[in-house]
Amino acid sequence: MSFTDNNFDNFITLEDEMYVISEKNSIWKINHEDLTAIEKTDITNVASVNAATSHPHIGEDGTIYNIGSSVMTGMKYHVFKTPPKGNKGQSALQSTTMLSTISSSYTTCLSYYHSFGLSENYILLVEQPCLINTLKMAASGIVGYCFKDIMDWYPDKKAIFRLIDRKTGSEIKTKYVTKAFFFFHHINTYEEDGHLVTDVLGYTNPNVLDILFLDKIRLGKTPNTVQAGFTRFVLPLSTVRIYCVY
Secondary structure: OOOOOOOOOOOEEOOOEEEEEEOEEEEEOOOOOOEEEEEEOOOOHOOOOOOOOOOOOEOOOOOOOEEEEOOOEEEEEEEEEOOOOOOOOOOHHHHHHEEEEEOOOOOOEEEEEOOOOOOOOEEEEEEEEEEHHHHHHHHHHHHHHOHHHHHOOOOOOEEEEEEEEEEOOOOOEEEEEEOOOOOEEEEEEEOOOOOEEEEEEEEOOHHHHHOOOOHHOOOOOOOOOOOEEEEEEEOOOOOEEEEOOO
């Protein structure tokens, strides 16, 4: 499957440069005065990921954190970070480094994720049971699948919350699970009284994807049956190995 380079989700600034980004492996540097495209960069050459989220986070020191996926050496998620200023002789983008790599909970699939959480000490990745089927992805060039066609929903599987230490890049052994839900956006993630609190705009299923096609968007109507709800999860930062949240 080849992704479009039409980036429209978000923008970031690196030093004095502005980039538009989406969930793909390409980003565009643009002129911040007239928004014309200047140069396309394949982040596979920068961070060794095939795709990344549309919503990176900016740390207290200006470091930009993001999560991407790769499939060539197994189903893996990678946390990478870009400094506010480049190393000697390099741009900030060229100075991107890998902080952590963790394997998917599924052998042949990756969880779909549009955003992630960042607190003072942790990076939060939620593996929701809306899975990217890499076998379908490999066949998409022949069959003609769109991106939604390669996503499989498993309502009987759990959503898995995975925490990564921001300083060491090590994954916390405790895994938190809850009933299946679908979401695009984290609202907030923070630590309080020995707990990690994360808020998301959650759906009971991924049916919202069906109304995001252009022909549906142009109708200008959103069915009342497809509404996101504010959902809060409170994760105790204790030593238990598996913890259920509801």
